[in-house]
Amino acid sequence: MNNNQFVVSPEWLFAHLNDFQVVIVDCRFSLADPQLGKKQYQESHIPGAYYLDLNQDLSSPVSEHGGRHPLPHPHELADKLAQIGIEFQKTLVVAYDDSRFAFASRLWWLLRYLGHDNVAVLDGGLTGWQKAGYPVTNEIPVPKMGTFTPQLKDEQVVDYTYVKNFKDSPDVTLVDSREGDRYRGEREPIDKIAGHIPGAVNYPWQEVTDASGFLLPQSEQRQRWKQLEPTKEILVYCGSGVTACVNLLSLEIAGIYTGKLYAGSWSDWISH
Known part of the structure; x- marks a missing residue:
């Protein structure tokens, strides 16, 4: 590791x-x-x-x-x-x-x-x-049996009502993880409505890695989130709650543990 x-x-x-x-x-x-x-x-x-x-x-x-x-x-x-x-x-x-x-x-x-x-x-x-020269295969591994009893961390996720009620609070920051042009509403390839949730700041998820998909150094991840560090809660969303997780990974690598996922994200927001 x-x-x-x-x-x-x-x-x-x-x-x-x-x-x-x-x-x-x-x-x-x-x-x-x-x-x-x-x-x-x-x-x-x-x-x-x-x-x-x-x-x-x-x-x-x-x-x-x-x-x-x-x-x-x-x-x-x-x-x-x-x-x-x-x-x-x-x-x-x-x-x-x-x-x-x-x-x-x-x-x-x-x-x-x-x-x-x-x-x-x-x-x-x-x-x-x-x-790096490592092998690949087309062999499908046989299922193995483990035991997995989830212990949900409900505090890691927020819904529409929570975002609506707390997004403008001074100790909450709302982060939109989509590309800049989707955030600004200039382009919307997937969802019915373009734009972003009022009050959200834009941190595109692609900035976490370089063009080859390797993580940028920890120091750069820290620098990236520096302004948001004092925030008590960082609510992160994207189009549907998938690529927002790249930003949540980046926050933790930067040593900031206040990130939460708005699971429904923009596609849920515009359904209300």
């Missing part, structure tokens, strides 16, 4: 590929083509990795409110985690994607929300892994 416990390097993971206390999860996904991640996984993945799908596993079905990717039902997700050999609060879970942590961070956040802090994302994702 490197200087913070939230990220592992390809070198570290390669050295621990056969460690029975490590479970690797492939989280690749494409919003434009929801089947793509699973297909890519079936073609090639890090040896021993299991696949969890953003729509099928890491979200629950869409309804009128709650946004495009409502949080999964805790016990349903817990069952799926147990079926890939994750032992609650014991196993180290390493999540990876190929989208600069966009989907791996969702699993990172969800595990911690369920009370399992022993989770990290793979620095550089699958591309970084392959560029």
Whole structure:
């Protein structure tokens, strides 16, 4: 592991590929083509990795409110985690994607929300892994049975009413994690309405990594959030509560533990 416990390097993971206390999860996904991640996984993945799908596993079905990717039902997700050999609060879970942590961070956040802090994302994702010369396979690992009894940290997540009531309070900052042009409402490729929640400041999630998907140094993560450090509560959102988790990861790497996820995010906000 490197200087913070939230990220592992390809070198570290390669050295621990056969460690029975490590479970690797492939989280690749494409919003434009929801089947793509699973297909890519079936073609090639890090040896021993299991696949969890953003729509099928890491979200629950869409309804009128709650946004495009409502949080999964805790016990349903817990069952799926147990079926890939994750032992609650014991196993180290390493999540990876190929989208600069966009989907791996969702699993990172969800595990911690369920009370399992022993989770990290793979620095550089699958591309970084392959560029370092490490192997991939198309062999699907057999399910292993773990035991996973979630202990929800409800205080980590906020809903529409909470955001509406507290967003203008002096010790709360609302952070929009989308690209600048979506925040400003100049472009909206997914949701019915463009713009942002009144009072939100913009910290695009892509700023957490470099163009190759490697985490920027801890000092840069600290610098990035410096202005918000005195805030008692940082409420983070994006389009649907997925890429906001990249910013929540960045906050923790910076040593700021006041971040909370507005799970429904912009897609929920505009449904009210």
